[in-house]
Amino acid sequence: MKYTMALVLDQAEIAPDIFSLTLRVSFAGQARPGQFISLYSGDGARLLPRPISICQIDEGRSALRLVYRIAGRGTREFSALKSGDEIRVLGPLGNGFPVDDYADRRVLLIGGGIGVPPMLSCADALREPVFAVGYRSRELAYLLPEITAYPEVLIATEDGSLGTRGNVLDAIRASGPKADAVFACGPAPMLRAVKAWAEEAEIPCFISLEERMACGVGACLGCVTKTTGVDGHSHVKNARICKDGPVFAAEEVDLS
């Protein structure tokens, strides 16, 4: 975990308001799939770092690729960064997906909306990944070249312009893929549905959560999720997403 400057290697808008940013940063080699980094605004009036998940890890170039959507002024500022610019970052943060436990197994990687990027870093660390990704429309279906390079991919779009019409669970139910585990990241309704589906199919399921964060390191207790058991830090039923997560075994968290 380092608080340091990162060098922008490249940035491009890969879909409307969705940007791919590659940073050279000293801690890239320590990053794990499913972890995130905090990016700091150059404007001191925007105090809080923006947590962004890691999309791809390039240890050789000591680089991390981040894919993010413009959600406000902070991310809009980041979208203007050009090759050669510097930005202050903190990372790698959080726990990440258990890719080592399932390296040789068949893992269903479910990504919805802006939850798709971390699935790509997981796929890079697994022998048999199966993608299931959901988008609003074909126009907003980003990262497709990278994802379709893998042999097994299910795609859903809400308007039916690409793949199964509906959400990512509709695509999964339509083809009934077999898997030894599920890794998922996406909006809360999707994660609730994924959790229920995996429970019924009796497949171990790990989900990555997001929440408004302040410190990013587990000190402020701003970004908690309800848990089914007593959490290890505060001994209540509220785990810290930034530090104890963002990835949790689905049965550990109460998404109701």
Add this chain to the structure above:
Amino acid sequence: MMNTSNPDLTTTLASVTFKNPVMTASGTFGSGMEYCDFFDLSRLGAVVTKGVADVPWPGNPTPRVCETPSGMLNAIGLQNPGIDVFCERDLPFLRQYDTKIIVNVCGHSEEEYLRVVDRLADEAIDMMEINISCPNVKEGGIAFGTDPAAVERITRAVKAHARQPVIMKLSPNVTDIKVMARAAEAGGADAISLINTLTGMKIDIERARFALANRTGGLSGPAIHPVAVRMVYEAAHSVSIPVIGMGGIVTAEDAIEMLMAGASAVSVGTASFHNPMAAAEIADGIGAFLARKGYGSVSEIIGIV
């Protein structure tokens, strides 16, 4: 002759001497575990811990935080593991460092505060800070901190039980901070600290709802610094006990303003979210400022204006 190239950074409050006047503001630094990888906690005058109650508190629903111009709102609701886990886990951790330990105490009622104070009686801690100013819990907290009679009563009750010097942490959400400062002094407080956060509200206009689940939250960060400096100045000039100043300190210059306004020490809070090393860097920066200006010690600038 005074060696001004190596100024004396020590400051003394209620017979406790701190190696420098920089502390961490309660709730922004946990018990230091999350920041010890960034710098040696022994560089701090003190670690002021996250508020601890007699039993674990779950805190408020999320979202609990949001950014505002030059600041942030929080409504954590004092999530904490309770005094037993705190004493078994957090205090031994902090004792590894050569820094003072100030334990922030919270409660819903006088009895709950006193249970924590009693539990701390045999613990090797340097001071305790009584949180009567949290704006994000319905009972206790700010309910005590906005009524001078309640401030005096709770201060006196805590003092009757406490083995360590007591700091009363005051709320800025009052008409006249001087009245509250005098009430704490009348109750026997050894020191006061201020300001806690200013109650605020943010509305997410895209979703037409409150940004925080709690609706209101406490505003912190550089946006509140001039308010804090004014209140520290007013409080320091109305009591004879020492004042710990906080509110929006991001740089050494901000901390020096607070000292010049009359604070004997300062706390760094929200700045740690922007820079995990902020508190340590501010301590170094105060030393550099004193040396540059030819001051021999921190005490020379306390209340200089």
